[in-house]
Amino acid sequence: xxxxxxxxxxxxxxxxxxxxxxxxxxxxxxxxxxxxxxxxxxxxxxxxxxxxxxxxxxxxxxxxxxxxxxxxxxxxxxxxxxxxxxxxxxxxxxxxxxxxxxxxxxxxxxxxxxxxxxxxxxxxxxxxxxxxxxxxxxxxxxxxxxxxxxxxxxxxxxxxxxxxxxxxxxxxxxxxxxxxxxxxxxxxxxxxxxxxxxxxxxxxxxxxxxxxxxxxxxxxxxxxxxxxxxxxxxxxxxxxxxxxxxxxxxxxxxxxxxxxxxxxxxxxxxxxxxxxxxxxxxxxxxxxxxxxxxxxxxxxxxxxxxxxxxxxxxxxxxxxxxxxxxxxxxxxxxxxxxxxxxxxxxxxxxxxxxxxxxxxxxxxxxxxxxxxxxxxxxxxxxxxxxxxxxxxxxxxxxxxxxxxxx
Numbered sequence: 001x002x003x004x005x006x007x008x009x010x011x012x013x014x015x016x017x018x019x020x021x022x023x024x025x026x027x028x029x030x031x032x033x034x035x036x037x038x039x040x041x042x043x044x045x046x047x048x049x050x051x052x053x054x055x056x057x058x059x060x061x062x063x064x065x066x067x068x069x070x071x072x073x074x075x076x077x078x079x080x081x082x083x084x085x086x087x088x089x090x091x092x093x094x095x096x097x098x099x100x101x102x103x104x105x106x107x108x109x110x111x112x113x114x115x116x117x118x119x120x121x122x123x124x125x126x127x128x129x130x131x132x133x134x135x136x137x138x139x140x141x142x143x144x145x146x147x148x149x150x151x152x153x154x155x156x157x158x159x160x161x162x163x164x165x166x167x168x169x170x171x172x173x174x175x176x177x178x179x180x181x182x183x184x185x186x187x188x189x190x191x192x193x194x195x196x197x198x199x200x201x202x203x204x205x206x207x208x209x210x211x212x213x214x215x216x217x218x219x220x221x222x223x224x225x226x227x228x229x230x231x232x233x234x235x236x237x238x239x240x241x242x243x244x245x246x247x248x249x250x251x252x253x254x255x256x257x258x259x260x261x262x263x264x265x266x267x268x269x270x271x272x273x274x275x276x277x278x279x280x281x282x283x284x285x286x287x288x289x290x291x292x293x294x295x296x297x298x299x300x301x302x303x304x305x306x307x308x309x310x311x312x313x314x315x316x317x318x319x320x321x322x323x324x325x326x327x328x329x330x331x332x333x334x335x336x337x338x339x340x341x342x343x344x345x346x347x348x349x350x351x352x353x354x355x356x357x358x359x360x361x362x363x364x365x366x367x368x369x370x371x372x373x374x375x376x377x378x379x380x381x382x383x384x385x386x387x388x389x390x391x392x393x394x395x396x397x398x399x400x401x402x403x404x405x406x
Contacts, residue, residue, distance in 0.1 A: 051252060051307050052319050054095055055137035055329075058302060058309070061251070064333070065385045067393040070143035071339030072174030074331055075214070076131045079156045079180050082114030082125025083132060084314075091133050091312035092289035100136035100147040105171070107164045109155035115314075129313040130320055131179055131328045137162070138332025142388075147335065158190055158198050160180060161237060165216065168366030169209035171231035176209070177331035178218040178243075179324030181235040183227040195219050199236055199278050206242035213341035217330045218299040220247045223270025224260065226364020228267055232274050232366050234296045239276040242344055244376040245296040246326040247271045248303025248377055249359060257364025258369045258376045259304045270321060270364050273297055273376040285348035288373040296377040298346060300359060301326035316352050333384055335392040348390065349379060355387050 043230075053061075092099050104112050114125050128151070136147035152168050154160040161178070168176045187199040206216055219236040221227050228264050238245035246257035248271035262268025275291030302308075308321035334342060342348075349355070359369050359377035367375040 001313075006091045036329045052280070052310055053251075053302065053307065055134055055309050056095055058251075058329070059138055059141040059384070061253075062301070062381065062384050063355050063385045064138070064141050065336070065350075065388040066142060067144065067283055067392050067395060068142045068336045069338055070139065070145050070336045071333030072337065072341060073148045073150055073172060074135050074139060074335045075168035076149060076151045077137065077161070077168075077176060077178045077180060077326065078112075078128050078131070078153050078161065079109075079124075081116065081118070081128050081215055082112040083128045083151075084114045087129055087312050087315065088132060091129075092137070093136060094312065094317075095142045095171045098352060099136060100132070100149045101140075102132065103150045105150055105152050105167060107152055107167050107339070109153055111153045111259045112151070125310075126313050126318070126320060127179055128336050130309065130311050130325055131177055131310070133311050133323055134309060135177055135328035135332040135335075138329050139314060139336050142333060142384075144211070144335035145171045147332065156180075158187060159201075160204060165209055166283045169212045169214045172277045173214050174339065175331040175335045176216045177328040178216065178237055179327055181218060181221060181237055183229050183235055184223075184239065184276065185229060185233060187236050187278070194275035201239070202237060203242060203279070206237070206240055210242050210344035213343045215342050215345050217327040217334075218241045218243045219245055220245050221326045222248070222303070223267050223271060223393060224262075224270045224274060224276050226267045227272050234274045234276055235272055236278070238272070239279060239294055239338065241279055241282050241294055241346070244330065244346060244349070245298045245378065246323055246330060247297030247300040247376065248274050248321075248323040249300050249377065250304035250362075251302035251307050251381075256302075256357070256359060256381060256390040258359060258364060259306065260362055261306070262362055262365075264365065266365060268365060271297070271300070271303060273364050273374060273378075274366055275375060282346070284350045285373070288350075289375065292374065293373050295378070297323075297374070298349060299330065299356065299379055300377045300381050301329050302381075311340065313327070330382065333382070333387065334391075336390050337388060342391055345378045347392070352390050353379055355383055355390055357383055360374035
């Protein structure tokens with residue numbers, strides 16, 4: 001099913017892109033000919049290996065709950081590219097799960113258009129497939145039921161995010177996963193160029209979405225503490241106060257550290273994180289290291305392509321990673337907590353640090369991990385069954401003894 005919503009077309013504006021690790025294009029040029037775009041953080045590895053994960057395997061490693069009632073609708077923001085239903089069917093068949101129910105909602109732009117020409121290092125189809133496959137598979141592991149997914153299509157204009165957030169919340173999504181973004185200076189440039197405070201407008205929509213019960217998860221980025229820029233900065237929307245910012249780790253079967261593939265290299269490949277220059281420190285992060293503004297990320301999860309996610313796209317299995325895999329992982333879990341969304345969860349998360357495994361080793365070439373919260377791994381990685389208990393997830397009626405996390 002495809003639902004069309006209309007927005008006015010715009011020209012000559014900064015654009016959103018997905019965050020990934022093959023992301024030379026994350027470096028922005030602020031001129032009127034080549035305007036900044038928000039990107040998804042994601043990376044491709046050549047092939048599956050013993051170090052990589054299927055979503056059910058990773059869920060099991062993170063202590064996923066099972067037999068939850070579920071019922072929450074998963075919203076996914078898509079700003080380019082598309083998915084092929086044949087790819088999705090092959091993916092879910094391969095992991096022994098049913099196809100999710102997918103509805104396309106066109107807020108702006110062309111909607112689902114897979115297999116379009118693209119840059120060699122920027123294939124948006126991979127991002128869309130990753131988001132749907134990870135979120136829906138994580139939901140099924142927790143519930144034993146196929147997920148209900150609504151994909152909100154829009155163009156890559158930074159200003160397109162807010163209407164998409166509004167639409168998802170109005171439609172009753174319990175969660176929204178955003179794998180696209182841009183460094184804060186791109187959003188500041190919008191104000192300088194067009195007189196529009198797009199970041200504040202987006203945060204205003206996020207506040208209203210939280211009131212309606214929707215929780216938003218966003219990728220923190222894959223270009224370390226500088227986010228592809230000349231100095232330390234963070235990405236939006238992950239740095240918005242009413243978003244759960246999702247950072248990245250490297251997770252093997254017996255260890256987990258901050259994700260950094262290029263130690264000592266500024267703007268190398270690794271998790272984003274740091275302090276916002278647009279949003280002040282938030283009261284609910286009390287006890288975290290103090291910086292210039294809101295600390296990012298809030299939480300973390302596996303993101304390294306070398307310990308990455310096995311997905312299916314363009315007719316074959318591929319391995320991908322990036323913090324854009326972490327946002328849908330959390331979204332799938334929270335949608336399983338029940339039909340009613342939890343809304344603004346950040347204060348609750350930060351007040352319950354025992355629901356996370358602290359990451360104490362590694363850095364993002366700007367900030368170091370250590371005991372307690374830090375601006376490269378946030379609170380740490382989820383202990384999923386503890387989060388289910390914290391948010392009083394409703395138990396379902398799945399057959400006793402059946403495991404969905406094999």
